[in-house]
Amino acid sequence: MHGLSMLAAEAVDPADLTVTEALANDSIWISIIKAVIILVFLLTSVLFAVWFERRVIGRLQQRPGPNRHGPFGLFQSVMDAMKLLFKEDITVRAADKVLYIVAPAISVFCAFLIFSVIPFGPVTHIPGTDIHTPLQLTDFPVAVLFILACAALGVYGIVLGGWASGSTYPLMGAIRSTAQVISYELAMGLALVTVFLLAGTMSTSGIVESQTDRWWIWPLFPAFVLYVISMVGETNRLPFDLPEAEGELVAGFMTEYSSMKFAWFFLAEYMNMINVSAVAATLFMGGWRAPWPTSWPGAEFLNSGIFPPIWLIIKIWLLMFVFVWIRGSLLRFRYDQFMKFGWKILIPVGLGWLVFFAVGRQAFESWGRDLNVFDAVAGLVAILLTIAVISFVKGEPEPEVEPEPEELDAFAGGYPVPPLPHQSLPASPRSGRTVEARTGAADPEGEPA
Template sequence: MLTSFPAAMAEPVADFSQDTWWIWLIKAVFIVLYLILSVILALWVERRALGRMQNRLGPNVVGFLGFGQAFADAIKLMLKEDISLKGAEKVIYFVAPAISALCAFSIYAVMPFGPQVSMFGIETPLQLADSSVALLYILAVASLGVYGLVLGGWASNSTYPLLGGVRSAAQVISYELAMGLSLLSVFLVAGTMSTSSLVEGQTDLWNVFICLPAFVTYFISMVGEVNRLPFDLPEAEGELVAGHTTEYSAMKFGWFYLSEYINMLNVSSVAVVVFLGGWRTPWPLSAINDGMFNEGWWPMLWFFLKTWVLMFCLVWIRGTLLRMRYDHFMKLGWKVLIPVALGWLVAVAIIQGIGSFTDIDTQMILIVLAAIFLVIFAVLWFIEDKSDPKEVAADGSISDPKDDFDAYAGGFPVPPLPGQQLPPSPRAKRAPAYSSTAKEADSDE
C-alpha cells in the first residue's frame, strides 16, 4: 500500500557487485542474439498470422511451415546490389541506418529478464545494467532513434524520403509526449524509475490495475512510436512510396527494417516491465509452492511470453485496421491521448498528495478511478455521435455541410470534412437497373 510520496527515488534493487567483464560480455552477446533471432521469429509470426487473418496461405514453402523464409529474406538483403545515390549527403546517408539500429539495440541494456541467479558460480541479476533513472534513459534513447529516420530522409536528397522524415519527427513529438506522461504517472505511484525496482514493486499487484488509463495511453502511443499500422504514416506507400527508406537498398535498408522490429520488442518489453509485472509469474501460477516460478530461470519464460503477447497484438492490429488520415492521426495524439494522460497524471498527483497527509488507501482509490475510466471509455466507444455539424459562411449565413458538397469546388478533388458526404455514385444508380435487366434475361432463357 502506498500512502505518501517517496522521499527520494528508490535505488535499483538489482545487485551487480559480483559482476565481472566476462559476465557483462555474456549478457551483451545474449541480448544482441536474442533481438536478432526475435526479429526473425517476428517476421515469420507476422506473415503467418496475417495470412490466416486475411484468408491467405502466407509463407509455407521455404523450410518447415515457411519458417526459412525470414532467413531467405535476410540473405537476399545481404546479397542485393547496394545502390549509392550521386546527389546524397554521403556521410549522413550511410550513418542514418546505423543510428536507428544502435538506438534500437541500446534500450534492452536496462531491461530485466529475471531475478538474481547463479551464473558460473557468480550471483548476478538477469539484467545488463540498471539506474535510478532507467526510464529516462529509455525515453532518451528512443528519442534519439528518430534522428536516423529524419537524417535518412533528408540525406537522400529526394522529395518523398524528406516528407517521410518530417512525418517521423512530427509523429515522435506527438506520441512521445503522451507516452512520457503515462510513464510519469506510474513513477508517481511506484516512486522509482529503476526497471528492477519497478518489477519488485509489482509483487502483489501489477501497475496495469492501478494505472489503467496510463496503460491504455501508453499502448496506443507505442503503436504510433514504432510506425505500425494504422500509424505508419512516415512510410505510407499510397502517398510517399516508402517514406524515408525509398532511396535505400540492400543492408542499409535492412538496418532500418531491423530497427523497426527491434523497436516493437522494445516498446512491448517496456510495457511488460512498467505495467505487467515484468518477469513475475502471472496469477494463479504465482501462488504455486510459495512462488517457485518466480525464482531461478523460470521468470525469463514469463517475460518472453508477456512480450510476445503484446507483439502479437501489434500484428493483430496491423491485420485489422486501416491506415489513418494524417490530420486524424495528429488529432488523436494532441487532442485525445495527451489530455487523457495529463488528466490522469494530475489525478494521481492529487491522490498521492492527499495520501501523504492521511491514512487513506491510495491504491484502492486509483483502482476505482481506473474502473470508472474504463466504464466511461466503453460508453463513449459505443455511443454514436448524432451531432449535426453546421458551417458558418463568410457572410454569416449558416449552412448544412451535408448539402451540396462539391469535391471539385476548389479546382481539384478534396476529401469531405467531418459531417460532409459525397454525392451518390452514378454506378450505384445503374447497379439496380443492371441487376433487374440481368434477372429478366435469365428468366427469358
C-alpha cells in the same frame, strides 16, 4: 573479482543481494556475455517477428501465409534476410554519402541500447560457479528516462536518412517522422509518470520489484491504454505509418535505400516493436514475474530458475500480437487526423488522468486512508469509463441519407468523364426507341418496327 570471492566465501544467498549490489560485482566478462546474449536474442526475435507477423496476418485474412521454406514456413525470414544481404547495393548519386550510410546505423544502435536496462529475472546463481548476477545488463535510478532518450535519438536515423537521400519523398517522410515522434512521445511520457508515482522509482528493476503483489496495469489501466496507443505511433506502425506511407510517399524515408542499408532500417523497426513491448511488460505487467501474487501457492518456484525469462518473453509476444492485430484490422490515418489525435485527444487525456490520480492519492493520504483502496477504486473507475467512452463513440450508426442524384453533363469539358457515385448520366436518346422496338410499336420516325 575481489567482491565475487567475498560473496563466495560468505556463501551469500542470491535473494539477499539487491540488483545494484549484484551488478556492481559483475566482471567485464559477465557484462560482455550478457550483451552478446541480448544481441542474439534481439536478432533471433526479429527473424521470428517477421514470420509471426506474416503468418498471423495471413490467418486474419483467411490465407495460409508463409508455408514453403521449412516447417510452417519458419525459414522464410532467413530467405528474406539472405535476399537483402546479396542484393545490389545502390547509392543515390545526389545523396550525402556519410550521413546516407550512418543513418541506418544510428537507428539500429539506439534500438540495441534499450534492452540493456530490461530485467529478464532476479539475482540468479550461475550453476557451477560462485557467481551471483541479475538477469539484466545494467540498471540505474533513471533507467526509464534512458529508454525514452534512446527512443528519441533513434528518430535521428530516420530524419538524417530522409534528408541525406537527396530526394523529395524521403525528405517528406523524415519530416513526418519528426512531428510524429514529438507528438506521441509526449503522450507516452504522461502515461509513464503515474507508474513512477506508484513505484516510487524510475529504475526498471525497482518497478518490477514494486509489482510483487499486483501489476500496475490494473490501477493504471488508462495509462496502459495510452502507452499502447503511443507505442504504435512511436514505432511508425499501422495505422500510424505516415513516414513510410506507400500510397503517398513510395516508401517514405527508405525510398532511396536498398540491400543491407534498407535491411538496417527494417531491423530497427522490428527491434523497436520488441523494445516497446518489453517496456510495457516491465512497467505495467510485472516484468519477469508470474501472473499471480507471490503469496499464492507455487509463486516462489515460478519466479525462479528458468521461469522469469519465459514469463517476460510470453508477455512481449502477447503485445507483439496486438501490433499485428492492429495492422490487420485498421486503415491508415490521414495525416491531419493523426496529428489531431495525438495533440487533441491523447495528450489531454494523459494530463487529465495524471491530475486525477495524483490529486486523488494525495487526498487519500492526507485523510489517513489506505492508498491501496484508492488504487483499486481508481483502476475500476478508469476501466468502466473506458468501456463507457468506447460504447458512446461506437454508438448506433446513424442512417445514411441517400443524396439526390445529380445529373451530369459528361461532355461539358469537351471530353467524356465518368459519373461520380452521387451523379447520374441523362437518359440516352436511343433508349426510347429500344423500348418501343421491344413492344412492337412504331419508332419515332413513323416506320413500323
